[in-house]
Amino acid sequence: MSLLELKDVSKIYGPLKALDKVSLTVEEGEWVAIMGPSGSGKSTMMNIISCLDTPTEGQVLLDGVDIAKENSKRLTEIRRDKIGLIFQQFHLVNYLTALENVMVAQYYHSMPDEAEAMEALEMVGLKDRAKHLPAQLSGGEQQRVCIARALTNHPEIMLADEPTGNLDEANENIVLDLFRQLHKAGTTLIVVTHDPEVADVAGRTIILEHGKIKKEVINSKEK
Amino acid sequence: MKKRTMFFRMITASLIRRRSRMFIALLAIAVGATILSGLTTIYYDVPRQMGEQFRNYGANMIFMASALNEEGLTSDILEQGLTQIPDSKIVGCAPYRYETVTINNQPVIVAGTDLQGVSKTSPYWFVDGEWPSSNGQILIGKQIAETLSCGIGDTLLMTYSEEAIENPEQPDEVPDRGLNADAVNIEFTITGILDTGGNEESYIFMSLEDISELTGEGPYDVCELSVSASSEELTGYVDNITSRDLGITPRLVKRVTQSETTVLTKLQSLVFLVTIVVLMLMMICVATTMMAVVTERRKEIGLRKALGASDRSIVVEFMGEGMMLGAVGGLIGSFMGFAFAQAVSVNVFNSTITLRPILVPITIVASVIVTGIACLIPVRRTTEVNPALVLKGE
Ligand SMILES: Nc1ncnc2c1ncn2[C@@H]1O[C@H](COP(=O)(O)OP(=O)(O)OP(=O)(O)O)[C@@H](O)[C@H]1O
Ligand SMILES: [Mg+2]
Numbered sequence: 366m367s368l369l370e371l372k373d374v375s376k377i378y379g380p381l382k383a384l385d386k387v388s389l390t391v392e393e394g395e396w397v398a399i400m401g402p403s404g405s406g407k408s409t410m411m412n413i414i415s416c417l418d419t420p421t422e423g424q425v426l427l428d429g430v431d432i433a434k435e436n437s438k439r440l441t442e443i444r445r446d447k448i449g450l451i452f453q454q455f456h457l458v459n460y461l462t463a464l465e466n467v468m469v470a471q472y473y474h475s476m477p478d479e480a481e482a483m484e485a486l487e488m489v490g491l492k493d494r495a496k497h498l499p500a501q502l503s504g505g506e507q508q509r510v511c512i513a514r515a516l517t518n519h520p521e522i523m524l525a526d527e528p529t530g531n532l533d534e535a536n537e538n539i540v541l542d543l544f545r546q547l548h549k550a551g552t553t554l555i556v557v558t559h560d561p562e563v564a565d566v567a568g569r570t571i572i573l574e575h576g577k578i579k580k581e582v583i584n585s586k587e588k
Numbered sequence: 589m590k591k592r593t594m595f596f597r598m599i600t601a602s603l604i605r606r607r608s609r610m611f612i613a614l615l616a617i618a619v620g621a622t623i624l625s626g627l628t629t630i631y632y633d634v635p636r637q638m639g640e641q642f643r644n645y646g647a648n649m650i651f652m653a654s655a656l657n658e659e660g661l662t663s664d665i666l667e668q669g670l671t672q673i674p675d676s677k678i679v680g681c682a683p684y685r686y687e688t689v690t691i692n693n694q695p696v697i698v699a700g701t702d703l704q705g706v707s708k709t710s711p712y713w714f715v716d717g718e719w720p721s722s723n724g725q726i727l728i729g730k731q732i733a734e735t736l737s738c739g740i741g742d743t744l745l746m747t748y749s750e751e752a753i754e755n756p757e758q759p760d761e762v763p764d765r766g767l768n769a770d771a772v773n774i775e776f777t778i779t780g781i782l783d784t785g786g787n788e789e790s791y792i793f794m795s796l797e798d799i800s801e802l803t804g805e806g807p808y809d810v811c812e813l814s815v816s817a818s819s820e821e822l823t824g825y826v827d828n829i830t831s832r833d834l835g836i837t838p839r840l841v842k843r844v845t846q847s848e849t850t851v852l853t854k855l856q857s858l859v860f861l862v863t864i865v866v867l868m869l870m871m872i873c874v875a876t877t878m879m880a881v882v883t884e885r886r887k888e889i890g891l892r893k894a895l896g897a898s899d900r901s902i903v904v905e906f907m908g909e910g911m912m913l914g915a916v917g918g919l920i921g922s923f924m925g926f927a928f929a930q931a932v933s934v935n936v937f938n939s940t941i942t943l944r945p946i947l948v949p950i951t952i953v954a955s956v957i958v959t960g961i962a963c964l965i966p967v968r969r970t971t972e973v974n975p976a977l978v979l980k981g982e
Contacts, residue, residue, distance in 0.1 A: 408980065417894060417976040438898065445896020456891045456979060460605035461598065468594060473896040477594035498605070514895075 368393040374423035376409050383409040385576035396554040398564035401573035407557045415448050415524050416440040449515030451525035455507040457499040463510045464495040474518040485513035505536030526557045599909045613877040614917050620870030621921020625951040626928035631859045633941050647709040647812035648841045657835035660807025669836040672829045680708020683811040687803040689746045698792045700799025709812045717780030723798050726776045729789035733781050748772045748803045871962040878966035889970050890978035899971040906967040914959030918952035
């Protein structure tokens with residue numbers, strides 16, 4: 366059984382089909398990049414996979430459970446237990462320190478554990494910035510805190526919508542290195558990007574256009 | 589780490605590190621709590637304060653000789669009457685003797701009294717000059733001072749003779765006062781002029797010793813009492829003294845005792861009303877602030893939901909913040925309220941009050957409850973936040 370399976374998924378906003386009968390299968394441990402022009406439905410698809418939104422039609426099987434049919438309370442639980450989210454705008458809680466931001470995810474997931482949160486920060490190389498507030502961190506550092514927050518609960522799937530969209534090249538490379546580590550450790554990654562370099566490091570690239578999968582590319586030169 | 593520890597860590601961080609916004613809400617709560625605890629203190633203290641105030645208004649009980657008492661109100665009889673009222677309740681006691689004397693052949697009423705007691709039973713007396721401090725000194729009513737055209741420091745020669753008083757209209761029949769064997773002449777010094785706005789202004793006041801020297805021993809005409817007791821207690825004393833047949837007819841000065849009660853009730857309901865209004869204003873201010881806070885933090889709410897927070901846990905967190913704010917505001921307010929009540933008490937009633945420790949927890953609980961209610965509607969709005977929408981763009 367595949368970890369994630371989308372079957373004829375559509376999301377319709379009035380006359381607009383943001384997603385139009387999209388089918389996609391993602392295996393455990395895979396690294397998938399999603400590309401496509403603005404408005405092609407990338408974020409819409411990510412929101413459905415991350416249980417933040419439900420499709421108008423179709424089936425979304427996550428671990429064999431059809432999340433298209435679940436109510437919002439169940440969706441929150443599934444998201445909490447299985448999904449790690451990384452955002453383009455980082456979305457850190459601005460009055461909490463880096464460490465506390467990581468602990469917030471633990472708090473909603475199970476139990477806050479300062480040592481474990483510290484480990485996650487160490488993994489992204491921010492152990493010495495644990496007590497800093499987001500405003501005292503650079504954009505790249507904030508994104509690394511966001512990644513630490515996503516990985517601290519050991520999610521089954523890590524979803525990142527434009528994770529490097531607000532970063533310069535140096536920080537982009539740091540983030541990509543972290544993704545490589547996670548990938549090696551067996552985490553399933555789905556990354557939306559505009560940047561071909563970011564897409565290239567994934568094992569597979571899906572290209573969306575007008576809510577449909579236009580093309581799928583297997584990247585041979587996996588690193 | 590316990591979940592609860594993290595809960596408090598999050599909400600305290602939110603309150604402390606996001607100072608400016610919360611400061612407004614805290615200020616509103618603290619002001620509300622100040623008024624609440626201050627007015628409650630005054631509310632409970634007013635009866636005591638007002639009691640004293642009204643006692644200051646003058647005597648609230650008088651003793652007179654009863655109809656069947658032929659001796660009059662002698663000091664022995666008065667003494668017995670006074671034993672029927674607990675000493676601690678008697679704020680002041682002033683027995684009066686009135687006699688008529690002549691000054692330059694003009695009849696004048698002099699009152700002998702315990703001037704110390706008068707200052708308690710009639711504290712509203714305004715004396716220009718000094719109260720008499722030794723025998724031979726007198727207070728003179730403003731009106732009579734004008735009639736006699738005399739002032740502070742002047743001396744007055746008073747003459748007392750039974751005949752002279754009995755025939756005041758025909759002083760010519762006593763050709764030489766000095767030859768009247770019964771006449772007593774004593775010179776008194778005026779130390780102060782009495783201004784009361786009442787008929788005391790036409791009397792001369794002197795000590796009981798002086799009046800005895802001038803007119804001879806005699807019973808009191810009336811005794812004014814200032815008793816610190818509720819109207820029920822006062823009625824009790826009156827009934828008791830009447831039934832014991834001591835030769836005294838006690839009477840309550842109704843005007844004062846009744847107005848005391850009505851003014852008190854009115855004041856207390858006013859205080860109650862003001863408290864309600866202030867609490868409502870505080871609620872509105874907290875609700876508005878919380879509404880703005882929820883709107884301002886929609887992204888954070890969306891993020892928390894994206895991280896797996898249930899609607900319920902977010903409601904609990906925001907309520908937690910609100911109520912903690914309520915507790916801190918209540919704590920500040922309970923002490924500021926005491927200071928406020930103290931200031932009012934000193935300025936209005938001229939007396940101090942003691943802090944009632946029980947009011948501290950009561951104020952805290954009350955402001956937590958009021959804040960909690962004020963937060964209900966704004967906090968409910970957190971459930972409407974859709975994480976997919978708020979996390980989307982910049
Ligand atoms: N809540 C919504 N209501 C109506 N239309 C929406 C809504 N969300 C998205 N859309 C529309 O759906 C289409 C797909 O949007 P989506 O955000 O998935 O694009 P995207 O591929 O992520 O674009 P970008 O690269 O600019 O982020 C767009 O045309 C958008 O206007
Ligand atoms: Mg997008």
